Amino acid sequence: MSDGAAAAAAPEASAGRLRFAPSATGRAHPGTLLSALLCWLDARARGASVVLRIEDLDPERARDEWVSGLRQDLEWFGLDWDETVRQSDCSEAHADALDRLEGAGLLYACTCTRRELRMHAERAPDGSVRYPGTCRTRVLSGGEWRRFGGAVRLRLSPGELDPRDESGHATPGDPSTLYGDPVVRRRDGSVAYQLASVVDDAVAGVSRVVRGRDLAPSTLVQIALQQLLEYPRPSYRHHLLLLEGSRGKLAKLHGAVSVPTLRSVVSSAQVCGFLASLIGLVSSAAVCRPRDLVREFDWARVEDRDRLVAWDGSSLVVLPDSVSA
Numbered sequence: 001m002s003d004g005a006a007a008a009a010a011p012e013a014s015a016g017r018l019r020f021a022p023s024a025t026g027r028a029h030p031g032t033l034l035s036a037l038l039c040w041l042d043a044r045a046r047g048a049s050v051v052l053r054i055e056d057l058d059p060e061r062a063r064d065e066w067v068s069g070l071r072q073d074l075e076w077f078g079l080d081w082d083e084t085v086r087q088s089d090c091s092e093a094h095a096d097a098l099d100r101l102e103g104a105g106l107l108y109a110c111t112c113t114r115r116e117l118r119m120h121a122e123r124a125p126d127g128s129v130r131y132p133g134t135c136r137t138r139v140l141s142g143g144e145w146r147r148f149g150g151a152v153r154l155r156l157s158p159g160e161l162d163p164r165d166e167s168g169h170a171t172p173g174d175p176s177t178l179y180g181d182p183v184v185r186r187r188d189g190s191v192a193y194q195l196a197s198v199v200d201d202a203v204a205g206v207s208r209v210v211r212g213r214d215l216a217p218s219t220l221v222q223i224a225l226q227q228l229l230e231y232p233r234p235s236y237r238h239h240l241l242l243l244e245g246s247r248g249k250l251a252k253l254h255g256a257v258s259v260p261t262l263r264s265v266v267s268s269a270q271v272c273g274f275l276a277s278l279i280g281l282v283s284s285a286a287v288c289r290p291r292d293l294v295r296e297f298d299w300a301r302v303e304d305r306d307r308l309v310a311w312d313g314s315s316l317v318v319l320p321d322s323v324s325a
Helices: 003-008 030-046 064-077 087-103 114-120 193-204 218-229 259-263 268-278
Strands: 017-020 049-054 083-086 107-110 151-154 183-185 208-212 235-239 307-311 316-318
Touching: 017 030, 017 193, 017 208, 030 049, 030 064, 030 208, 030 235, 030 259, 030 268, 049 064, 049 193, 064 259, 064 268, 083 087, 087 107, 087 183, 087 193, 087 218, 183 193, 193 218, 268 316
Parallel strands: 017 049, 049 083, 208 235
Antiparallel strands: 107 151, 151 183, 307 316
């Protein structure tokens, strides 16, 4: 392992270390709470430590008030953390990783517009545009990535990767073929999600990642980055999602009911009981707290199919046509 990788890899707890990483683009909603609950239960049931990492690098959408709001929402729900950090606190490690990748001759300047990419590029498995390699010859060196005003991409070499994914939702493949070269620093100067997530996990010593299956396609690119930076590879588990009536992921973007609205009408124990029942951890919608679920927690009992839910103004309800995974 290189000196940079050794510095990034923090000591792990003997039973491992997990992280829950919501974005500071709004308050928590039921989907946030479900993902946080499953990550937290996995950690507490195995005696591992768990970090709350607020992802706040998006200059257009992240807000300071939502950073504190997310912490309040998760505390109200009954979750505690061994450490709480903001992604922006890791800026030096992000820059170091970019320096190392540039030093290896792997970064290049990209001037392609979104319109050009939509016109000439194919779609990747996650629905994003697969980058066709148009600007690959514009290699950056000597710290040019810091001065270039456009997007910076990472050149990936061909090669099949096989994620260690307990759920089976992250499938083997060649990220360079499936996704093309990823953006690692955006036009606005912020570090892109894939690189920031990989660096942050290495800095925190994360050995296990539990997250929604919508992020499973990210795994191949993240593993490629881990290999290039000589970081340890975590194990992965991707869980079910809560969907809205249109079958889209229940999310802030779709106006999902927020925790401040929930807590004005129902108790946190009622919300926890609803979610625990919905995914199979308890037999009926009981009133419970996250700590009540730790002793009997087992992934074999957790539903794998996505569930359709809605807020009727007074309670969360399950819609009848839940979908198979």
